[in-house]
Amino acid sequence: MARAESESGQDKTEEPTEKRRREAREKGQLPRSRELNTLAILMAGAGGLLIYGADLAGALLRLMRSNFELSRETAMNTESMLQLLGASAYLAAQGLWPILLMLLVAAIL
Incomplete structure (x- = not known):
């Protein structure tokens, strides 16, 4: 009966024993909070804006x-506009890469 409940998506009604917790820790199965990950990403973004905000604004x-x-003439020339698009993407990347890197590291951890 308990197996059928766990397979159907029902939560278990009893807490795991200390032995099961110890075995899970030994296997590397640690409980992680999704809210903690979200907080880390938000803090990394806010920190990135505080640290690199001036550089981003300049870029x-x-x-x-x-x-x-x-x-x-530039606006009517397709080749010139493609060059401008590439230069614009480069300038945007210059300002954004430090913040995006901080967010990536926070998301991975």
Whole structure:
């Protein structure tokens, strides 16, 4: 009966014994909180913005300046626009990579 309940997705009604907890720890099966992971990612993002926010703002400012100072000839030339797109992606990546790296590390841990 207990097996049927656990297979159907029902929660177990009794806490595991100390022996089962010890065996699980020895196997590396530790309980982890999803909220703790979420908190770590949020804190990494906030910390990244505090540390690298000025660099990000500078990169975004350079990006906007380069994109808003287009001549008509550049805007009408497909090859020039593709080059501008690549340069814009590079400028955006320069500002975002430290924060994204911090978020990636926090998500993995």
